Amino acid sequence: MKYDFITILGPTASGKTTLAASLAKCIDAEIISADSRQVYRGMDIGTGKDLKDYNVEGYNVPYHLIDIVAPGYKYNVFEFQRDFLNAYEDIKSRGKNVILCGGTGLYIESVLKGYRLVPVPENKELRESLSGKSLEELADILSKYKKLHNSTDIDTAKRAIRAIEIEDYYQKNEVDARQFPHFNSLIIGVDISRELRREKISKRLRQRLDEGMVDEVRSLLNSGLTPDDLIYYGLEYKYLTLYVTGALTFDEMCSQLEVAIHQFAKRQMTWFRGMERRGFTISWINAEWDLQHKIDVIQSML
CATH class of the missing domain: 3.40.50.300 (P-loop containing nucleotide triphosphate hydrolases)
Structure with a gap:
């Protein structure tokens, strides 16, 4: 085949x-x-x-x-x-x-x-610091971690916060992904x-x-x-x-x-x-x- x-x-x-x-x-x-x-x-x-x-x-x-x-x-x-x-x-x-x-x-x-996926744990402190921010503010924070190629990460505040959480984890931890x-x-x-x-x-x-x-x-x-x-x-x-x-x-x-x-x-x-x-x-x-x-x-x- x-x-x-x-x-x-x-x-x-x-x-x-x-x-x-x-x-x-x-x-x-x-x-x-x-x-x-x-x-x-x-x-x-x-x-x-x-x-x-x-x-x-x-x-x-x-x-x-x-x-x-x-x-x-x-x-x-x-x-x-x-x-x-x-x-x-x-x-x-x-x-x-x-x-x-x-x-x-x-x-x-x-x-x-x-x-290429890596399980990223929840960061409660980071989430609390981001709660209450507007979608525009969250998008701006995420853009400092990576270039935004599409809008799927920032279509809701919840998803934007999770995207920031993931990028923050990648930046602070040595990621060993299969x-x-x-x-x-x-x-x-x-x-x-x-x-x-x-x-x-x-x-x-x-x-x-x-x-x-x-x-x-x-x-x-x-x-x-x-x-x-x-x-x-x-x-x-x-x-x-x-x-x-x-x-x-x-x-x-x-x-x-x-x-x-x-x-x-x-x-x-x-x-x-x-x-x-x-x-x-x-x-x-x-x-x-x-x-x-x-x-x-x-x-x-x-």
Whole structure:
């Protein structure tokens, strides 16, 4: 294969996992998940792990970075980069191909772009000294640390303060970051129409509620997690926790959650289109194509 690995991305309910698993069986590959919530153990229905998708005609496709941390933990992009690299090297050492599959754009882009990330601890004293300053003042302070190439670091005061905190840490500490390799990846995007996406999201939400998603949230709360712990993860866990704790009725929860998932899928597509503007080439394939046709098209690109 002329690529280091294949990336399959797409919004929620686009069928990317089924496609990745079927392709993996064909090309002797293992899958590395790029999903910021499927890393958590016990958070199965709400994150849509659908582990049965990894069984293709009786063959269990090996997967990585699913069920690797306890619920309540706050996994981050730095840890994902580290864990991706470890999984990638392990898979390659066994002579297998690699497929990166998921919908968390930041995680995917951090690997494809090779961000050099270092975990920077919170500096409470610095944060207190910056609180109350205007966005303009914060931008001026940040500009003394580095040249501002874009506005993403200063679109809110919170982000500007964090950017200053990071730059201040880099200036005062010897940073030993693992050099992240440059990868050449074939990037496949699953393009699903807005109408079909909405239909599948609504159907899947009803299915997950029938499968016991409410009981999953109750179980997590009974295990010692606080409502705030679960609300932090957003979407299903936010709205079901609000329902279980009595803040929302069942109908309110269903209605608000459905809207939130539709909005989330739209944001995912906005990120992926932004990746194209940032220089990534994404080969889009139609979600409505027959599965074998999708695989044939991808294999013709390899």
